[in-house]
Amino acid sequence: MRTFRIGFRGLFVKLVPTFIVVGFVAMVLSSVLTSVLWRAHAESDIRRFLGNLDRPALAAATGAVDLRDPVACRAAADALFWQIARVGARDVMDFAPMMGFFGAGRLQVRIARPDGAGCATAPAASALLADAFAAAPANLAAPDTMLRRDGDWALVTHVGLPGGAIARIGVHYWPGWQLHYEIADDASAYDLMRTVLYLGAMGASFAGLLVWLLVRRVRRMTAAADRWAAGDLSARIADQSRDELGELAAHFNRMADALARAFGMQKALAVSVERTRIARDLHDTAKQRSFVLGLKLTELEYEAQRHPDLLPTVGAARRLADHLQQDLDNVVTGFSLPAIAEDGLRAAVSHAVHDLLAGSGIDWSLDLPERAAQALDAHPSAAHELLMITHEAAANALRHSGCRRIDIACEPGDAMRASPGTPASRWRWVVRDDGSGFDPAAVPVGMGLGNLRWRADALPGGMLDIASGADGTRVTVHFNPMETA
Structure with missing residues (x-):
């Protein structure tokens, strides 16, 4: 157990002589003030005394x-x-x-x-x-x-x-x-020595108590500052007092919160920059080479018509090249999506869906409550997963469903059962279209549906639900609210 010791230095040494000096000054000032106040009524008291x-x-x-x-x-x-x-x-x-x-x-x-x-x-x-x-x-x-x-x-x-x-x-x-x-008249050497000893004893007692109270709280601040310096911005100063030191501790805690947010934003921006670089490199190298590979395989398929036994193999290779090119296109598109840290989830989803559906004639809408947007913007990693899920679901609807409208919404999962004023225990992120639909059980689990489930599992309490029928497809992601994640 750590024991508290007051060293004869620092605050203690400064406070004791300060208390002695202040005590002498207070004695002089009180004497002057008393003399002035006594002078005001001394005449009336003495005149009344002599008169009576x-x-x-x-x-x-x-x-x-x-x-x-x-x-x-x-x-x-x-x-x-x-x-x-x-x-x-x-x-x-x-x-x-x-x-x-x-x-x-x-x-x-x-x-x-x-x-x-x-x-x-x-x-x-x-x-x-x-x-x-x-x-x-x-x-x-x-x-x-x-x-x-x-x-x-x-x-x-x-x-x-x-x-x-x-x-x-x-x-x-x-x-x-x-x-x-x-x-x-009281300024004899003995009286001065007695006064100094009296004030010194009081000063030492007061200084010791004050330093003990202050140093305990300062040590808590120092411990938190050491953890901040070591990179642990989750540390907070436990000081609920309402005095100046308590306000200072609250300011330091708010500063740590701001630094944590700033570092989180910086990290998200760094990730965004790295994703953009990877997308550019893939586009300039692998995607271009896969495109050239597809052309070569198409040329080879044409030449292989004189060798019917080679046509199935060459055709399969060309189809694999097409799939590879499509996969690379999806990866590059995903890496090129707007950064949540820069634009926020609402703007990022709007830009991504607008760019994806531009020229297709498909109408779309986004219903994102302000409270959910603020909570998700504070968690860029979770917001990015929702952005990728939305882009993947909208891209599937564009390519396969023949839909005319896509609706995107974030809504309380228990909105129909929760009483007014109580927070919802779950949220839903829904992407629905009015296309022809498909049978999820009959579709092989490829990179598309597999990525959707993988990204849904990355959310706090995340769970993916896909429902499809003649009236369209509904992709729903259930997850915990970010405030309680």
């Missing part, structure tokens, strides 16, 4: 401290900062990783006392956030202040504290925080 702050709870979180003490003021501001961070991490998506960038002055709490002094959390506010603080009035009734600059935005809201103090909470949103968080 529990301001009394925030004020209580500062405790009862003397805000005039700088240390106590700073502690109160820090308490507000971390309370906002806890609530934000609970209520706003990705607020926790966003906090890592608030350390750069993008989230700040400032407390202003009634005397104008105050304190703020560290570090110092970013430039945009500082401008937003400067633009925000120290008034609890004032609306939130929003500033925008180069795609960034800053928002300042107010919270009332005991003793008339006001806490202003400012947020500076930087749209690039997520991309920086997912790529730049």
